[in-house]
Amino acid sequence: MRQDRKFKDMIIPLADKLFRLALSITGNKQDAEDVVQDAMLNVWQKRNEWDRISNLEGYCIRSARNIALDKISLKDNQLVSISEKDNFHSFDPEKAQNDGEQLEIIRKITGHLPEKQRTVFLLRDMEGLSYKEIIEAMNIPEEQVKINLFRARQKIKKMLEAADNYYKD
């Protein structure tokens, strides 16, 4: 009964967060949906091990991320890292806004980042996770969390400045 309640009250409500993370990795909603369903089933099937897991939310995020990465490596998806040239010069903020596609906009802003940097950036800046929570979600040391976040923010800053200069000229 305790496990049932935990799954209902803690895990199922993570669906939105997991879906956005999966979407940022896979790039399409159907794949993202499959990823989250697989992740939830995986977590449910391991419910007898929950007592040994210190942070269940982090475990869920890690599970979803791993499944998403497996999925795109199987599909040989090119969204893991889009070339910097494509993103620097193809990013038109006004056009992206008018497209009305949240996914398209976020892809254009973060698509040029390596997956690890992008995931750390989204977990921190979009989902509002603490460094400790990101450590548990990605199973990487604190130092790596900070380095990846720093590099992600610096690249995004440069991209936005370059795009701004490009469209002003």
Added chain:
Amino acid sequence: MRELLERYWKCETSQDEEQKLREWFAGNGVPEDLKKYRDVFQALDDFKELKAPASISRKAQSYLPAIQLYPSLKIAASVLIAVSIGIGIYTHYQQEEFLKGVFSETYSDPQDAIKETQAVLDKISSSLLKAKDCIEELQEDSVVINEPEELIIEEE
């Protein structure tokens, strides 16, 4: 806020400070030269609006036993079980009483039973004697009726 923004790029801000920055960029007081950075915060806010399809929650819910999904089922099931047991006990009790009424002895003392039986037999006996007297009377009447020729022969 400029100083906060600079610290943000260097990852020197806390979660609360980053939240303040997001709120500031969502407002109308952003200077022109900083508006280029607004897009990233706006994009993050917009992307966060995305919700997972309802099918995900529905499927996950299906892993749970129905009784967890609908707690009132627990109460209903308990009441049903209690009522069923109650009906079963009552029915069994009723059957027992019926059978007792048919087969059980009504007298705890055998002597009382004998006396009662004798009294019943006496009643039956006296009834039979009365019936015999009636029959005998009827038979006598039938003898008179059987001698009509002798009476008719006598002439005037």
